[in-house]
Amino acid sequence: MTTFDFTLGAYSYVGAQNEYVYSAIIVGHLFIINILLLNFMIAILSTTIEVMSADGSFQYKIQLYNYCERFMLAFETPAYGELVIHAPPLNIFCVLLLPFVVSPKAMEKAS
Numbered sequence: 423m424t425t426f427d428f429t430l431g432a433y434s435y436v437g438a439q440n441e442y443v444y445s446a447i448i449v450g451h452l453f454i455i456n457i458l459l460l461n462f463m464i465a466i467l468s469t470t471i472e473v474m475s476a477d478g479s480f481q482y483k484i485q486l487y488n489y490c491e492r493f494m495l496a497f498e499t500p501a502y503g504e505l506v507i508h509a510p511p512l513n514i515f516c517v518l519l520l521p522f523v524v525s526p527k528a529m530e531k532a533s
Contacts, residue, residue, distance in 0.1 A: 501530035 522532040
């Protein structure tokens, strides 16, 4: 907790000989700590961007494959495509189609 208080500059003036010198030390300390923390944040962000840019194109291809595998197979039979095409507020009505899933002809008529 003391280290966290030091980074915020939460010092007390109790026991200080000269308050002006003490204030100057606090201002200098806060200035240096803020620069140090800013440099630390930039280092973390640059490392993250480097890792993500190297892995990004591969992840894109994985997600595209998952999308095609999930939705394109469902659209081969238009009646079953109704179960995956609707957005989340409307897909609650797809529950009404579930009893007809067992038969493709019944599913086509119900959808």
